[in-house]
Every structure is written in C-alpha cells, then in structure tokens.
Amino acid sequence: MQRIVRVFVSAMLATIALAHVSMKSPCVRYTPFCDSCPELPPGQSMDNNINAPIGTHESILQPLCKYTTPYAKPAARWNAGSTVSVEFNPHAAVHGGGHAEFSLSYDMGKTFVVIHRELRYCFTGGPSSSNTGTQLSYAIPLPADLPSGDRVIFAWTWVNAIGNREFYMNCADVAISGKDGGSFTGPQMLVANYGPDTPLIPEFNGNYETGIDLYNSRPMVTVTGSSYTNASAPVAAPPQGAGSGGAYGAGSPSTPLPPTPVATIPLSSAPSVPYSATPTTAATGYGGGIPPPAYPTHVLSSVPATGGGYMASAAPVPHYVSAGPARYRARIAAKYKATGCMH
Template sequence: MKSTISIACVATLAGLAAAHNSIISPCPRYSPFGLQCPAVPAGQTADGDINAPISSVQLGYSQPLCRFTTPFATPSATWTAGQSVTIKFNPNAVSHSGGHCEFSMSYDGGKTFAVIHRELQYCFVGSKPAAVTNDVSVSSYTFNLPSDLPSSDKAVFAWSWVNASGNREFYMNCADVAIKGGSSTSYTGPQMVIANYQGYPTIPEFDGDYTTGLQYYTGAKNITVSASGSTTGGGSGGSAPPASSAPQASSAPQASSAPQASSASQATPAKVSSAAPGVAHTPQASSAPSAAAPVSSASNAASAPQSSAGSSAGGSTGACTSGLMQCSGTGYQICNEGVWSPVYSCGVGASCKGTDGHIYCGWP
C-alpha cells in the first residue's frame, strides 16, 4: 500500500526533524519530486515516501532494497561509462548530521550492488558539524562513472545512506539507467554496505565520532557485476552477506506493512520520543510538508481528517517549484510537477511545523 503521501518526520525534543532526503536526479523509482521522471509503471503508485528511509531499527521495519522491485519502463537517464555525472538531492531535505553515502550500480535488477563512488562521514554536511544538525550544505555530488561500466539498458543506479544522527536508518533510492559502455563486460567494486537493516549490522548514532561504522566500508569485499546479470565475489567480510542472501522483497516487509500504517504510532507520540531522544522521525500516515512559503495560518484545526492520505480544502493553488513543501493550516502541501497538491493532513493530534527547508508533522 503506498499512499501517495505518507511519511512524516516527527520532531521531538529538539524540534528539528523533517523531510529526510532523496535524490531527484536521476529520477528514482516513482518519485513525485524527481526531475525528468519516466511514467510510473502501470499498477504502481507514485512514492510519497521517497524521502524516507527504507529501514529503521527503532521502528522495526525494512522494505526491499530500492523499495520497489518493478523498474521504470524507460530509463531515467542514459549515461556513458567514464562520463561525469551529477547526482542531485531534494532541495527540501535534511542532513541528519551527515553520515556515510554510497553510489552504486546493479546489473541484476537491483539485487546486488557494486559501489562506484563514496561520500563517507560527511555526506550532505561537507565537514564535521559542530553539533547535531539537520542543515544541508551539500545537495549534489558530481563524480566520474567508472570507465569500465558495462553497457546495459537496464542497469540500476542507487544512492544509499547511513545517517549520523536520528533514528538508526538506512536510506536507499534506485534509478533505472541505461549505460553506454565500452568493451568491458563487467565492473568490479566494493559491495554496497547495508546497515541498520533487518539481518544486517546496526551502525550506532555517531555522537560526534565520524569514524563510526567505517569498518564496514573499509572491510567491504569486492564484487564483480556483469552485463549478463551474474555476480561474483562479495561475501560476509564486510557488512554485507553474500549476494544470494541479500534481502529482497521476500524477506523484507513490504511497504504495506511498514509502520506508516500503524495508527499506534500516531496515537502514542510519547513512544516516539522515548525511542529516540533528540531528533526522531517516524513514518506515519501523513507526511512531510514543505517549505518555501510558510503558510497561511488559516485555521483548519477543525477539519483535520483522520485519514492520513486525506486532504482538506484550502491551501495554495497554482505554480510552485517541484519538491517544495509547505504547511497549510495544520496540514501540508507538496509541490508535484510544478503544481501544489491538495492539503494533506498531518494526522490526528499532529500539525505542520517548521520553516523553510525544515517542515514536518509534529506533536504539540
């Protein structure tokens, strides 16, 4: 079950928290915020949770790698091996104090990934922050693709992230890409680290120590991925078990069983805060809102519908910048493809909070 919109970060003590993060270019599977996105495949739904982690230790869920296993019918981008690419992130995102990012490629439809670039320790923050922060100082990364990436019309590019602060989470977006390679038929690189995910190690809160979890990256074994889809190497030396045992849809709860469906989390905000002091966020049935234009303070308290995906009247209409979010009364709106969405409810008892770039559904 994918509601179109469904993730909200809940701020607790710090009053921070917000919109998590996702790539917007190349467009990841089913993103409503991506640039130049292919059509969502028939039978699938746009991913309102695209910014949310695919796994959370505290919240006890892990979704399949890539979250969706059905690719776009056409690639989000066509790249040539060796070329420079720029990976852009949602302008309305948070950094969770940084952490370890990897950029990887899969040639077996998203089951196994070989790393092509890393931004460890300070992803999104650039350098060690003075304190826990959600400020983003780097929102795109440019690097050269390996020159020996093999050709494929159905390669899968992934960004993955272990955040430095907040709940222990694993973020991953996948974009379907076509690669125009040279004569190489395989690529060898480190096996992508999976952590904070069911069946994998937990990398703890950094608490200012940016070497936290680095051993999984330095210890990752090389794997060789081939245009044919075969994979060799890898293993359990790093964090990642052999490719064959990588959790896929079968072992991971589907989105439908993710906590967003649990009304309990809405009803008991206290548990959220006790689970994660500081900055916490909780996928719940509502979602993350936005920024640019702080909102009308119009009262709609009375209208707050119970259903998360519900919408209420009011809010801005007309043109906007895709990816932005804004509070509208106690709910929020997301700018999809240049047009403001209806107003979505933050859920019972919650309301839209925050300002520019830090919009979230929170409890009073």
C-alpha cells in the first residue's frame, strides 16, 4: 500500500510541475518536453518546472530567460523574412489568456526587442475564463531586415489574465541568417509583475485592455548583429526598475514609442557569439556564479470555476499557493494517512 501511495504522490508532483505554460518549439533552454534539443551545457540539468513563472509582483524567482547559460549549438536556424512556427507545451494552464510578446536579443540577453505581439487573448483567441488553451501554436513572421547572428536569443514573455500576478519567460538559442552587419529597431520588451520594482498588471477581471497602455508606451531600442570569434559570458538583464534600462524593460532605450497599438514589430541589440565558442560564466549576478533562486512549486488552492477554468473575481484573488516539494509530499502523505490509505 505504501508503494501505491508513493507512486500516487510522485504522479501528483509531476502534475504540479506541468502546471502553467512553456514554449516547446523552438526548444527552450533545459526543457524536458522536446526530443530534439541540443546537448545540455556541462553542469546543467533538465527543468521539470519549465512551465513555471520566473517571478511574481512580490518577488523574483529566476533570472530573465530562466537560465542564462545557453546551449552550445542553436536549437533552430532561421532566415530573416521567413515565418517560423512557435509551439507551446500542451500540458498548459493558460489562466484565461493575457498579453504575450516574442522578442530577440543579439547581446546575450542584455537587450530584447519585440518582433511580434499577441495581446489580450494569447492562447484563448478571445475573452475566456478557461484554463485550457485553444491556440497553442503561432506563426511568427521574422522581419526581413533582421541582422545576421549566430548566437541569438528568441524569447517568449507572458502576463496571465487570471490568477496570481506572474511573469513568464522562456528563451531559445537560435541562429539567424539576415543582413550581415545590419541593425534593427523596435519596441523594448516589457517586463512586468517581476518583483516590486516593475509595473503591476492586475487581474483583468474581464477587461482585456488592462495593461495595454504599458505595451503601447514602450521605448524603441536598436540591435545590431555581428559574429564574434571569442567566447563571451552569458549575461541576463537584472531586475528592471528606473535605471538606465528605462521604465521597466530590458535594454537601453532611445526614442519613445508613440502610444499607438503595435501588432508585429522588429528588434534590437549588440554583438553575438558563435555557437562554436564555449561561453564562460560571469563571477557575479544573474550571469553566473550565483545560482538562481529555487522556484516554489504551485498547486491549486481551490477550483473556482467549472470546466477547468477560473472565474474572474471582483478583486484579484490568488488561485495558487506556494510551497516547497517537501511540504507538499508531507501534506499529501498526511492526507492519505488520515483516510487510512497509508500505514
């Protein structure tokens, strides 16, 4: 009987780890949900919580991109001007949709420029209180004037419509064949609900214009592409406040973006490093030496709506509670001991 309970507990924890959303293709760093990923960098391991957010409005749980050490080889090779398919893990809890951006970085994650946006209804296609996604793949057009880069980061970021105020981000290492020595200008990627120094985008509560003003007022940034023959330490932007990165974003802004809706737009950044080079690890900061904080496992505290969805509340109400895996094992074990299933 104890073996049955242990198996059940393991299955429960696996289900917990599969909550929320992650990008499946192109293969993101350290995902267990893709069979065609490059070999893991030395000392790294698969992330069974790859679907989890990297932060909430209250705290930063992981650095931008989740992981700052890239794969040694690109997970995908793209041509500027083409349309690429982006797919998401079907084990997803989409929290009623929300705002998503797709961005590129040519400088190892210090600057991200937006090339495409799916605002309001990402994963749902329209207003929804469901936790089940109806659209888990997108065709993303790559601007024709993108610069070439053999070490480019393709990033997906998302602010959920319903539930805890969270910020999600996955990054894939890609190579882009475009304009050699070119540059690209577009809106700076928005970082929100990622620690108290970033803007709070509250629960939508049926209003899908919530937070749209922040996206429409992003400053513009310019990225340039070039190939390096030397290795470079992977560096991710630190939590963004009112510093040189501008108002809550990743990168250095130039001219302000007019407050008009933007659907599909270009990117920006600085030099890239060839995948043949072996990246080193920065001594401090998010780029290396200091491991990212452990992400607390999330479980449902209640089921607020039928059909697996979440009902919008009059005020933001957390639908999830956080705790470490050991606590959850103890809770589940206690539950089944109480029911006489565990001796």
